C-alpha cells in the first residue's frame with residue numbers, strides 16, 4: 001500500500017466518507033518502512049542482474065582491460081623490434097667499427113643489462129595481468145641500457161675516427177720519389193758497404209734516383225733536421241711525424257725546407273743527389289719508430305700498383321716488421 005494513498009472511513013453519524021488522518025509520526029514511519037523494503041527489493045533484483053550480466057561499470061572496466069592488454073602486447077612487440085635493431089647496431093659496432101679503429105670489443109655483460117627476474121617488479125605482484133607489463137618493462141630497461149652503451153660507443157668511435165684520420169695524414173705512407181723510380185737496396189745486413197768497404201747494416205730503402213730528382217715528404221709533420229750530416233747522410237732532412245715516427249731523406253743535392261717548418265704529406269722537401277757517404281746518385285729513405293729502424297716498404301703500399309706491391313712483398317725483410 002502506498003503511503004500517500006488516502007484512506008477513507010464511513011462516518012455513520014454524518015453518513016459521509018471521511019478521510020482518515022494519521023498523525024505525522026505514523027505517516028513518516030510508514031514511509032520509511034516502505035522505503036526500506038523498496039530499496040531491499042531493488043538491491044536484490046540488481047544483484048541478480050549483475051550476477052547474470054555484470055554491471056555496466058564492470059563491463060566498461062573489462063573492455064578497458066582488454067584494450068590495455070592489446071596495447072601492452074603491441075608495445076611489447078615494438079620493444080622487441082627496438083631491441084633487435086639495437087642488437088644489429090651492436091653487431092656492426094663490435095664486428096666492423098670498433099676493430100677497424102683498434103677499439104676493444106665491449107663485453108656482453110656491459111652491453112646488455114641483467115634483467116634480474118620478476119623480483120625487481122615486486123610492485124606489480126598484485127596485478128592479475130602483470131606478466132605482460134613485466135615483459136614490456138624488462139624490454140624497456142634493456143633498451144635504455146643498450147642505447148646508453150651504444151651512444152657512448154659511437155662517441156668513442158667518432159673520436160677514434162678523427163684521431164685515425166689525423167694519424168693517417170701524419171704517418172709516412174707514400175713513396176718519397178716518383179713510384180716509377182727503381183728501388184735499390186732495402187733494409188738488410190750488408191756484407192760490404194759500397195763506400196766504407198766494411199760489413200754493416202743498411203737501415204733504409206735506397207731509390208736509384210737520378211741526380212736532382214724531386215723528393216717529397218711521405219707524411220705530414222715537422223722538419224726537425226735540415227742540413228749537413230757528417231756521419232754519412234750528407235745533406236739530409238729529418239721529419240718528425242709524431243706517434244713515434246721519424247723519416248730521414250739522405251744524400252740530397254738541395255734542401256727546400258727549414259727546421260721547424262710544419263709540412264704536409266706530398267710537399268717537396270728537396271732534390272736527390274750524391275752527398276755524404278754515397279757511391280752514386282741515389283736517395284736513402286729511412287723510417288725510424290721510437291728510434292728503431294723500420295722497413296720502409298711496409299709503409300708505402302698506397303701508391304703502388306698490384307705488381308709493385310707483389311714485388312715489394314717478395315723483397316720484404318722479415319726482420320724489419322713494424323713492431
Ligand SMILES: [Zn+2]
Nearest residue numbers: 204205206284
Ligand atoms: Zn741507403
